[in-house]
Amino acid sequence: MASLRIRIVGGSIGGLSAAALLRQDGHDVRIYERSAAGLAGRGAGLVSQRELFALLRAVGCEHVARIGVVAFERIYFDRDGGIAERHATPQTQISWDHLYRTLRAKVPDDGYVLDRAVRAVTQGPQGARLLFGDGGEEEADLVIGADGLGSVVRPVVTGGPAPNSYAGYVAWRGLYPEDRLPAEAALLRDRFAFYTMPRSHALGYLVPGPGGETTPGQRRYNWVWYRPVPAAALEATLTDAEGRPHPHSLAPGQVRAQAAAALRADAARLLPPPFAAVVVAEPQPFIQAIFDYEAPVMAAGHVALLGDAAFVARPHTAMGVAKAAGDAMALRRHLAEAPSVTDALALYSHERCAAGSAITAYGRRLGAALE
Secondary structure: OOOOEEEEEOOOHHHHHHHHHHHHOOOEEEEEOOOOOOOOOOOOEEEOOHHHHHHHHHOOOHHHHHOEEEEOEEEEEOOOOOEEEEEOOOEEEEEHHHHHHHHHOOOOHHHEEOOOOEEEEEEEOOEEEEEEOOOOEEEEOEEEEOOHHHOOOHHHHHOOOOOOEEEEEEEEEEEEEHHHOOHHHHHHOOEEEEEEEOOEEEEEEEEOOOOOOOOOOOOEEEEEEEEEOOHHHHHHHOEOOOOOEOOOEEOOOOOOHHHHHHHHHHHHHHOOHHHHHHHHOOOOOEEEEEEEEEOOOOEEOOEEEOHHHOEEOOHHHOOHHHHHHHHHHHHHHHHHHOOOHHHHHHHHHHHHHHHHHHHHHHHHHHHHHHO
């Protein structure tokens, strides 16, 4: 297919993956990211999956997926902090930040526009149009919505409102330097640890440092505590320290002091001592509400969805980045092989809807006990 004018809404790993691949094929690609400062520093660790290896190989950076922190075994705590089970199942966590920076380096600065929010997308028989929050407009042969679960591109593909469905629980999170890991939590080092209770569970593991550091002492500890929150209480839970409600999550520093104090008190009361210690030691906990969404189609006309804009997989799957990488590679392949953009997107939608449905169903099964 001849060179296309491709515009991508959303500059996280999914959007960067598509941009890096499509630029290699000679297309005119530009990303529009609504954040003013970029997304570096927003991620922790992620599990290397087959699709991610394939993506990095395709862009000449396969080594990135091999630099990580190895958890040599999985342990399951009892209530008193004893190890009830242990399994020798090594798993490597690679750095989200290092992956982001690697892919960002594949896109020139003039192809990655910060602080430019897209408010809507429209389309006609020959192409699509981006409508920006500042009143500007731009034409494209293809628009890719890689703008996550709050996607503004999703409605033009699905044909109408397409809200996410709240799953009934949230993930409280913490991430801090390894040297701040409390002494009571020393046995958490180099292990993937779990504690399960009715409608709730906690897990934690080491991840690379913000620059991809894997040397002991330079890594970070990442913990997650899944807890039920009734739908009626979700808005209050996601209201920040300045009284502003947020639709999906609160970032570090946004959680109200009273809510953070209640979290620490609950941790001391409910969690085994090692997990209670790591939660209490987090100065700025943050929170992510858990949602489900499955798009009926992933493309229409000259507009395509990618990653969480199309299928929101629960984090238990550890497959969100891999799913986005698989989407990007499939889209590239169909654009290279099909006779037209619309033909390519129809094939892409058919292939990746099946993959997305399987992953989201898997996530619902894993999270069913928490609902």
